[in-house]
Amino acid sequence: MDAATDAFVSHRNLLFTIAYEMLGSAADAEDVLQETWLRWAGVEHGTVENHRAYLVRIVTRQALGRLRTLGRRKESYVGSWLPEPLLTAPDVAEDVELADSVSMAMMLVLETLTPTERAVFVLREVFDVDYDEIATALDKNPAAVRQIAHRARSHVAARRPREVVTQAASREALAAFQRATETGDLQALLDLLAPDVVFLGDGGGVKQAVPRPVVGSSKVARMLLGGLLKVTGWTMEPAQVNGCPALIVRFGGELDTVVAVRMENGLISGLYAVRNPAKLSHMTEETTLRR
Incomplete structure (x- = not known):
């Protein structure tokens, strides 16, 4: 069992990353890891030639079953469903392909x-x-x-951002977005938003959020500034979320909202x-993600 434990621990971050990318939920990914460990502990490890491949196989099957259950849950979800954000370590951003694959924009495409x-x-x-x-x-x-891979690649290619946006x-x-919202500068905010920008809010029926997508730069800008001007005691700060720059909004010092963005054509x-x-x-x- 010591060897089995060592093998599982050495691949744990990889297994979590696979489960998270399949599910979009860190909580469900953690549950899948628990299920994977239980099944791995019951394997005759001496017969397993490639521990990594075997563990990937287990976690994939468990995540696939959980994904189908999650799909049924989403059908009754209140408002828009967004992936669960992760505060990620700086080294995730250094792996450009990994950061792109776990970005909020890409997770929504998946x-x-x-x-x-x-x-x-x-x-x-x-x-x-x-x-x-x-x-x-x-x-x-x-x-x-x-x-299936060909079909999935074509589907993703038609929906993912067509350019790789640098972290800088x-x-x-996001810094310009923060300045515009903090100062209530409508024109500065409009200058940052694409004409067909889409805003999605996920409150899960617990916190107030827009019940459906808001589309268009004017509608989104006025909604944001109108909402923020009605309340006091909020602050924004930059963070690294899902391998990409993002903003954390706090009310009264308490974490309230995570804001991620999709960038296209600047x-x-x-x-x-x-x-x-x-x-x-x-x-x-911070959550450590690995490939």
Whole structure:
């Protein structure tokens, strides 16, 4: 069991990252890791040639089952559903591909895939798992997995941002966004937003949030400034969330909202505000993600 424990611990961050990218929920990813450990502990480890591959197979199957359950939960979710934000360590941003794959914008794109497509895309495109191993994990033949991968890549390519935005550009845009909202400068805010910008708010029925997407720079800017001007005691501060620059909003010093953005052509095309308290538990300490 010592060897089994060592193998699990050495791959734990990888397994968590796979589960999180498949589920968009850190809490569910942690549950999947617990289930993975229970199954791993019951394996005859002497017969396992590749511990990493075997653990990836277990976590994939557990996450896929949880993903289907999560889909049913989302159907009754109050308002917009956004992925659970993670306060991430600085080294996540250094891995550009990993940071892009866990960004709020990309996680929302992954939400549009079927559970099987999402599993195949994450394993192949993010973690470079070979088709034969994916086929074993999903109980499918490699040819079918290749077809699913092609379909998922095409789907994602049509919806993901078409340019890679640097961390510096994102930080600059968020700093300007922070100044505009703190000073109530409507024109400065409009200058930062794409004409068709989309604002999504996730309060989970617990905190007040817009019940449906708000679209258009004028509507979004006026909603933001109108809402913030009605309250006092709020502050904004920069943070590294899901491997990308973001903002944390506090009311009375207490964490209230995490704001992430999608950038395209130098403008903010998506604003994602997570207020649901149940989704903010991983914002108190850094989460380590690995490929």
